[in-house]
Amino acid sequence: MPMQVTSDVLSVRTLIANVVLIGEPGARDWVLVDAGIPYSGAMILRAVRDRFGTELRPRAILLTHGHFDHVGALKQLAARWDVPVYAHERELPHLTGKTAYAPPDPTVGGGLMARLSPLYPRKAIDLGARVRCLPPGGEVPCLPDWRWIHTPGHTDGHVAFFRERDRVLIAGDAFTNVKQESALAVLTQRPEIHGPPMYFTTDWGAAAHSVRRLQALKPAAAVTGHGVPLKGEALARGLLVLAQNVERMAVPDHGMYVHPAES
Numbered sequence: 001m002p003m004q005v006t007s008d009v010l011s012v013r014t015l016i017a018n019v020v021l022i023g024e025p026g027a028r029d030w031v032l033v034d035a036g037i038p039y040s041g042a043m044i045l046r047a048v049r050d051r052f053g054t055e056l057r058p059r060a061i062l063l064t065h066g067h068f069d070h071v072g073a074l075k076q077l078a079a080r081w082d083v084p085v086y087a088h089e090r091e092l093p094h095l096t097g098k099t100a101y102a103p104p105d106p107t108v109g110g111g112l113m114a115r116l117s118p119l120y121p122r123k124a125i126d127l128g129a130r131v132r133c134l135p136p137g138g139e140v141p142c143l144p145d146w147r148w149i150h151t152p153g154h155t156d157g158h159v160a161f162f163r164e165r166d167r168v169l170i171a172g173d174a175f176t177n178v179k180q181e182s183a184l185a186v187l188t189q190r191p192e193i194h195g196p197p198m199y200f201t202t203d204w205g206a207a208a209h210s211v212r213r214l215q216a217l218k219p220a221a222a223v224t225g226h227g228v229p230l231k232g233e234a235l236a237r238g239l240l241v242l243a244q245n246v247e248r249m250a251v252p253d254h255g256m257y258v259h260p261a262e263s
């Protein structure tokens with residue numbers, strides 16, 4: 001079920017991961033953020049038709065990062081629409097066939113989603129010349145009101161997107177609105193603010209810093225890569241508690257990416 005965040009921001013869930021359509025209903029200009037789990041192309045196209053009245057192609061596709069559950073339909077959609085894809089330059093090796101992501105750590109977080117994580121694809125996809133670097137100054141192509149913010153930790157080139165005017169944040173996996181390690185929580189989508197999905201996070205020091213950086217923006221609404229969008233007090237309170245206690249709440253106390261200096 002798509003969830004309206006503001007009149008022009010719609011979050012669409014592809015089973016376990018969200019994509020975002022930015023554009024007023026019926027608008028001719030719109031942008032897609034992230035591209036869902038594998039085989040979610042038909043579902044995303046349906047949401048596009050419902051939203052814009054026809055299968056209109058976006059001006060661009062923006063990526064928070066390149067994990068498999070955020071780029072599942074990307075090659076198919078980008079080719080079908082013939083549009084550019086923008087990501088942080090440090091994410092590009094994972095999007096141009098060069099470098100696989102580091103292996104996930106199934107021992108952290110404790111849930112089924114974490115234990116299954118070695119099965120998740122982590123090979124680089126290859127978008128060739130279609131993928132471009134986000135401009136260095138923080139401006140977002142095709143979205144003049146938005147800026148991108150480098151939020152590394154979950155991946156090196158992870159970014160969030162923020163609009164100052166109404167303080168809407170698209171956080172990707174820098175934090176989540178569901179306990180993504182747990183299959184039960186993912187199934188019920190019970191809202192609860194958590195750090196980045198643990199099994200795929202490889203730099204906990206940077207991840208903690210990124211959570212604090214996003215909290216400092218005081219977002220009024222946040223769409224995350226996983227979980228339902230949150231707004232207002234529930235978001236402000238949950239994100240503040242997470243930012244103040246990120247080492248205790250989000251960083252696992254053991255695991256292949258936890259080093260003694262950070263634990």
Ligand SMILES: [Zn+2]
Nearest residue numbers: 067154173200
């Ligand atoms: Zn991720």
Ligand SMILES: [Zn+2]
Nearest residue numbers: 067069173225
């Ligand atoms: Zn994710």
